[in-house]
Amino acid sequence: MGLPALALLLVAGLLPTQASPPARSFQVDYEEDCFRKDGAPFRYISGSIHYARVPRPAWRDRLLKMYMSGLSAVQVYVPWNYHEPLPGLYDFAGDRDVEAFLDLTAELGLLVILRPGPYICAEWEMGGLPAWLLWKSDIVLRSSDPAYLAAVDSWLHVLLPKIKPRLYQHGGNIISVQVENEYGSYYACDYGYLRHLLGSFRALLGSEVLLFTTDGTRAEELCCGTLQGLYATVDFGPGSNVTEAFGAQRRVEPKGPLVNSEYYTGWLDYWGEAHASTSSARVARGLEEMLQLGASVNMQYMFHGGTNFAYWSGADFKDQYKPVTTSYDYDAPLSEAGDPTEKLFAIRTVISKFQPLPVGPMPPATPKYAYGWVALRKYADLLDVLDVLCPSGPTQSQFPLTFEAIKQAHGFVLYRTQLPRDVLDPATLRAPPHSICDRGYVMLQKEYQGTLERDGQAALHVTGSSGDMLDVLLENMGRISFGANISDFKGLLGNLSLDSSPLRNWLIYPLAVDTAVQQGWPHTALPLSSSGRRAGPAFYTGTFETPGIAWDTFVKFPGWSKGQLWINGFNLGRYWPHRGPQQTLFVPGSVLHVGRPNNITVLELEGAPSTPLLLFLDRPLFNRTLSRST
Numbered sequence: 266m267g268l269p270a271l272a273l274l275l276v277a278g279l280l281p282t283q284a285s286p287p288a289r290s291f292q293v294d295y296e297e298d299c300f301r302k303d304g305a306p307f308r309y310i311s312g313s314i315h316y317a318r319v320p321r322p323a324w325r326d327r328l329l330k331m332y333m334s335g336l337s338a339v340q341v342y343v344p345w346n347y348h349e350p351l352p353g354l355y356d357f358a359g360d361r362d363v364e365a366f367l368d369l370t371a372e373l374g375l376l377v378i379l380r381p382g383p384y385i386c387a388e389w390e391m392g393g394l395p396a397w398l399l400w401k402s403d404i405v406l407r408s409s410d411p412a413y414l415a416a417v418d419s420w421l422h423v424l425l426p427k428i429k430p431r432l433y434q435h436g437g438n439i440i441s442v443q444v445e446n447e448y449g450s451y452y453a454c455d456y457g458y459l460r461h462l463l464g465s466f467r468a469l470l471g472s473e474v475l476l477f478t479t480d481g482t483r484a485e486e487l488c489c490g491t492l493q494g495l496y497a498t499v500d501f502g503p504g505s506n507v508t509e510a511f512g513a514q515r516r517v518e519p520k521g522p523l524v525n526s527e528y529y530t531g532w533l534d535y536w537g538e539a540h541a542s543t544s545s546a547r548v549a550r551g552l553e554e555m556l557q558l559g560a561s562v563n564m565q566y567m568f569h570g571g572t573n574f575a576y577w578s579g580a581d582f583k584d585q586y587k588p589v590t591t592s593y594d595y596d597a598p599l600s601e602a603g604d605p606t607e608k609l610f611a612i613r614t615v616i617s618k619f620q621p622l623p624v625g626p627m628p629p630a631t632p633k634y635a636y637g638w639v640a641l642r643k644y645a646d647l648l649d650v651l652d653v654l655c656p657s658g659p660t661q662s663q664f665p666l667t668f669e670a671i672k673q674a675h676g677f678v679l680y681r682t683q684l685p686r687d688v689l690d691p692a693t694l695r696a697p698p699h700s701i702c703d704r705g706y707v708m709l710q711k712e713y714q715g716t717l718e719r720d721g722q723a724a725l726h727v728t729g730s731s732g733d734m735l736d737v738l739l740e741n742m743g744r745i746s747f748g749a750n751i752s753d754f755k756g757l758l759g760n761l762s763l764d765s766s767p768l769r770n771w772l773i774y775p776l777a778v779d780t781a782v783q784q785g786w787p788h789t790a791l792p793l794s795s796s797g798r799r800a801g802p803a804f805y806t807g808t809f810e811t812p813g814i815a816w817d818t819f820v821k822f823p824g825w826s827k828g829q830l831w832i833n834g835f836n837l838g839r840y841w842p843h844r845g846p847q848q849t850l851f852v853p854g855s856v857l858h859v860g861r862p863n864n865i866t867v868l869e870l871e872g873a874p875s876t877p878l879l880l881f882l883d884r885p886l887f888n889r890t891l892s893r894s895t
Contacts, residue, residue, distance in 0.1 A: 289433055289434055290434060295521050299521075309440070315389075336375065339375050342393070344385060346396065347361060349420060378526075384751075386746050388746055392751055396669065396675070407448070425469035433474075444462050450747070478491055479499070479500055480498075487517045502529035503529065511523045534589070536841055548608060572851050580744065594885070596608070602631060604631065632817070633819075634883055644792075646795065646804075651774055667754045667756040668741060668754070680736070680757055682770055694727050696723045696759065699759075703739075704739070704740045741755040802868065814854075820850050826872045
């Protein structure tokens with residue numbers, strides 16, 4: 266049979282043809298007030314997990330537990346600053362391999378609600394925005410500022426092409442994508458900015474993907490945070506009136522599915538405040554009430570929180586600067602270490618009333634091990650190893666420069682000058698208001714004098730001789746991640762004065778502590794003869810071996826003040842037992858070695874105990890009491 270005749274028979278329907286699979290789709294049905302997935306009514310029950318707060322070897326464990334909890338989807342943020350540490354320098358390897366994380370969610374049968382920002386909040390350093398944006402000191406973040414939009418566009422042109430093949434319409438599992446994040450809570454209220462983002466997302470992701478916004482339920486939040494062409498959802502917690510909260514959504518979205526994009530299962534911890542907790546019964550009750558209304562719900566903040574490793578914890582500003590703890594446990598259904606809690610099983614019971622649970626048992630808690638006491642020894646005072654920590658040498662300036670001015674994103678910067686005169690009677694070393702960002706450790710002739718603190722102590726009394734060396738080590742405790750203050754410059758923002766006379770002629774050392782530690786320092790370095798001083802910034806080292814296993818553990822700091830911990834070059838974050846509530850740091854087993862020593866490096870900032878010991882436990886401590894576990 267010739268080709269023309271075959272074509273005529275096919276057109277006439279006289280020959281059998283292979284049925285083409287139905288097109289995949291995820292859409293809003295405004296007539297029936299629901300989502301439609303492949304044409305069928307659909308609602309999701311979702312939970313949030315931040316891959317940047319979970320070591321890659323633990324991703325599968327956490328996602329499998331979320332799946333076995335009865336969730337049909339996970340909600341995922343993409344922190345811009347985690348992937349673009351410097352302009353045009355991108356990192357998607359290892360723990361930052363977002364594509365591998367998304368592919369794993371698909372393998373485990375979970376849909377994804379993606380929140381790529383560019384701003385994400387998430388109590389993450391600067392809300393996910395890169396600190397290098399502040400190199401232009403007058404930039405207006407989250408606005409139509411051309412400098413900001415140019416950086417955003419450049420980032421989206423790198424990120425979104427990685428996302429497009431994973432959209433549900435293209436055979437992937439991403440059913441919807443959020444544009445910006447709670448923009449109605451930001452002062453700018455710049456509709457031009459939202460329209461620009463909408464155009465960029467459409468151009469890079471196509472016309473079919475469902476784009477949405479999330480905002481609080483107040484009228485002014487929904488006014489500034491929503492835009493035609495973006496489906497408007499709301500967020501609220503278990504203490505809210507569900508009918509009133511969804512009524513707020515209905516005022517801006519009269520038709521379509523009810524959606525709570527952030528249902529708060531717990532709350533975050535700030536240094537110096539009590540460990541937050543939310544009743545399991547209260548969380549379960551609110552969830553059931555929403556599901557009875559047919560709503561789609563995402564449990565954010567959090568289903569699994571994880572850990573603010575290294576310097577990634579953000580901060581809030583509520584009348585004062587409030588830095589977030591290293592632990593991001595959040596009193597979530599899955600604990601910081603990924604363990605199922607009573608709250609998880611209460612939520613799972615509610616979900617079982619509305620849809621079948623996956624067959625099989627919940628995976629158990631990960632094994633923990635108490636490795637016990639480990640002795641450390643002092644390696645060196647920080648001031649004695651500046652050649653290692655700042656090999657390029659200092660910058661000279663008449664007056665102090667910020668972290669951003671010297672292009673230092675995180676960690677520590679040392680400011681050094683000299684006393685301009687003899688000070689026989691105690692003189693007042695004072696910082697202008699709001700100029701210590703965030704803590705300044707003061708040394709005179711290498712002797713620790715005390716600490717200056719943002720929204721806290723701003724003056725010390727000192728004595729000394731003309732020419733004596735004055736050092737101030739500035740610590741960035743995390744940039745503000747929510748509200749109007751996210752342009753949160755770090756370092757000495759104003760000049761210190763001595764009895765009202767400004768100090769001049771500064772040497773400014775940006776410290777690359779992590780670079781040195783990751784290269785094996787100080788364990789591979791020659792021993793130093795350190796001073797017997799226990800006060801002030803200093804490095805301590807030690808080693809321990811595991812008994813043939815590398816299980817998760819928690820390290821306690823008896824008698825230590827405040828500092829940073831590395832094990833085998835991995836930055837486990839800040840400890841601050843004097844301030845609390847967090848008393849231990851989570852150590853993932855994947856960080857540890859088996860069959861060879863594990864190298865511990867501690868940077869203690871204020872004062873170590875006379876016998877420097879660490880204690881490895883099999884459970885965490887908050888508020889000096891054992892945290893919940895099952």
